[in-house]
Amino acid sequence: MSERKTIDARGSFCPGPLMELIAGIKLAEVGEELEILSGDRGSAEDIPAWIAKVGHEYIKTDKIDDYWSIIVKKTK
Amino acid sequence: MSKKILVVGGGLAGTIVANGLCRHIGKELRNGKAQITMLGTSEQHLYQPALLFVPFGLAGEEDLFRNQRKLLNRYITYHVDPAKHIDAENKKVTTESGKVLDYDYLILATGSRIMPQTIPGMEEGALWFYDLDGARKMRTALQAFKGGKIIINVNAPHKCPVAPLEITFMLYDYLTKRGLIDKTEITYTYPIGRLHALEPVAHWCKPEMDKKGIKYETFFNAESVDPAKKTITSMEGITLDYDMLITIPPHSGMDVVDNSNLGKGGWATTDPKSLLHTEHDSIFVIGDTTNIPISKAGSTAHFETEVVIANITSMIQEGCWSRYYDGKVFCFVETGMDEGTYVWFDYENPPNPGPPSQMIHWLKLTYNRLYWLSARGLL
Numbered sequence: 015m016s017e018r019k020t021i022d023a024r025g026s027f028c029p030g031p032l033m034e035l036i037a038g039i040k041l042a043e044v045g046e047e048l049e050i051l052s053g054d055r056g057s058a059e060d061i062p063a064w065i066a067k068v069g070h071e072y073i074k075t076d077k078i079d080d081y082w083s084i085i086v087k088k089t090k
Numbered sequence: 091m092s093k094k095i096l097v098v099g100g101g102l103a104g105t106i107v108a109n110g111l112c113r114h115i116g117k118e119l120r121n122g123k124a125q126i127t128m129l130g131t132s133e134q135h136l137y138q139p140a141l142l143f144v145p146f147g148l149a150g151e152e153d154l155f156r157n158q159r160k161l162l163n164r165y166i167t168y169h170v171d172p173a174k175h176i177d178a179e180n181k182k183v184t185t186e187s188g189k190v191l192d193y194d195y196l197i198l199a200t201g202s203r204i205m206p207q208t209i210p211g212m213e214e215g216a217l218w219f220y221d222l223d224g225a226r227k228m229r230t231a232l233q234a235f236k237g238g239k240i241i242i243n244v245n246a247p248h249k250c251p252v253a254p255l256e257i258t259f260m261l262y263d264y265l266t267k268r269g270l271i272d273k274t275e276i277t278y279t280y281p282i283g284r285l286h287a288l289e290p291v292a293h294w295c296k297p298e299m300d301k302k303g304i305k306y307e308t309f310f311n312a313e314s315v316d317p318a319k320k321t322i323t324s325m326e327g328i329t330l331d332y333d334m335l336i337t338i339p340p341h342s343g344m345d346v347v348d349n350s351n352l353g354k355g356g357w358a359t360t361d362p363k364s365l366l367h368t369e370h371d372s373i374f375v376i377g378d379t380t381n382i383p384i385s386k387a388g389s390t391a392h393f394e395t396e397v398v399i400a401n402i403t404s405m406i407q408e409g410c411w412s413r414y415y416d417g418k419v420f421c422f423v424e425t426g427m428d429e430g431t432y433v434w435f436d437y438e439n440p441p442n443p444g445p446p447s448q449m450i451h452w453l454k455l456t457y458n459r460l461y462w463l464s465a466r467g468l469l
């Protein structure tokens with residue numbers, strides 16, 4: 015399995031964590047896992063919602079100190 | 091020994107950084123202790139924000155172009171000869187023509203570009219204004235437009251986060267003035283779950299769109315366009331039909347970044363505070379080509395140049411580091427043909443836009459003229 019890539023979008027007010035994830039997923043290979051770090055609660059909810067809409071695989075969300083780590087697998 | 095500074099890219103960031111350095115290390119440049127070389131792709135410098143006005147016939151050659159050599163301080167040696175490969179281990183750059191240039195400090199400022207070709211059907215089916223050819227085609231199409239369904243489709247990633255909204259509101263005003271707004275339905279689509287990346291801007295523009303009858307679709311990332319059927323389909327499974335499709339295509343950085351193993355998708359891996367490449371401490375990265383998760387905008391690039399100018403100057407003159415980038419971004423937002431507002435934010439402070447006013451609109455128009463002074467390093 016390829017190494018999991020982390021996108022650190024903490025402190026990103028614009029374009030923000032979800033937009034960074036969308037850009038990151040476009041560059042990833044099918045089967046690759048991505049971890050996105052986000053400092054805002056809104057994205058921690060929006061990101062799993064978007065993953066479900068598009069049909070990638072949502073792996074998990076962890077709350078760590080003052081930020082969230084969300085892991086996604088690109089499936090198509 | 092003379093310190094060699096090599097600037098790769100003569101757009102907004104490269105030009106401001108090179109001219110700014112000339113003002114700070116003028117003495118070293120005069121006595122041969124430092125030298126600045128720039129590699130670019132063209133004799134002309136394009137002011138990209140003016141492209142927004144081209145589809146409405148409001149910007150001409152004079153607003154868009156200046157001769158690049160005339161913009162540059164005379165101490166800068168400029169070559170129209172793009173960088174093909176950067177050998178960061180040996181601090182050498184090979185150009186398209188085969189020249190090999192070595193450097194002590196490299197400033198990577200190759201920007202970003204639109205990639206409509208990455209979405210099937212988009213090149214054939216859509217209009218855009220993010221490059222000059224596209225903006226001129228869009229002007230022709232708008233002049234022939236008699237009413238119908240217009241979709242403004244925004245994709246990630248893209249530079250200038252406010253341009254999609256600006257084009258929407260300007261288009262609304264333009265169609266109103268032409269008496270076509272009652273025969274037109276405008277739908278704005280956006281990649282994430284609200285209407286703009288900046289939360290306060292999203293809050294502000296939703297009622298503005300409602301008031302104007304502009305429809306919207308969020309969580310919409312284009313997957314394909316069918317130019318024959320005139321439909322656009324999103325990754326999220328929604329299909330919309332259109333008479334005119336205006337897109338902000340997804341962007342990428344330049345091939346030289348990937349070819350030199352400095353990043354992926356043309357985005358160079360950059361430390362958000364030092365602006366150094368994460369693996370090479372003689373490479374600074376500024377402007378659109380960084381992978382920093384902040385707005386790809388001229389103002390971002392401008393604030394970054396100040397940090398790089400201060401640090402290179404300090405290293406040359408005092409052998410030490412000077413300061414870090416705090417993530418500052420400032421954006422004017424045109425909210426129609428006659429009004430504007432602005433937002434600023436940094437890594438710590440969230441954005442907060444002021445109320446739209448005519449004065450801010452005039453300030454933006456003034457800035458469009460002042461840009462040429464700013465590029466010369468005079469602002």
Ligand SMILES: Cc1cc2nc3c(=O)[nH]c(=O)nc-3n(C[C@H](O)[C@H](O)[C@H](O)COP(=O)(O)OP(=O)(O)OC[C@H]3O[C@@H](n4cnc5c(N)ncnc54)[C@H](O)[C@@H]3O)c2cc1C
Pocket residue numbers: 098099100101102103104129130131132138139140141142171172173174199200201202219220221249250253344346376377378379386387388389390391420421422
């Ligand atoms: C329609 C539109 C409206 C905009 N409006 C605004 C606005 O209102 N406010 C704002 O702040 N920003 C705005 N922007 C964004 C702004 O123009 C960019 O963010 C800014 O130009 C980035 O600067 P840069 O130097 O990183 O890239 P650029 O200015 O794009 O410069 C990169 C340069 O590198 C050159 N290059 C590429 N590859 C190579 C190579 N291999 N070797 C050498 N040179 C190379 C390119 O030819 C180019 O000249 C707008 C952009 C567009 C398209």
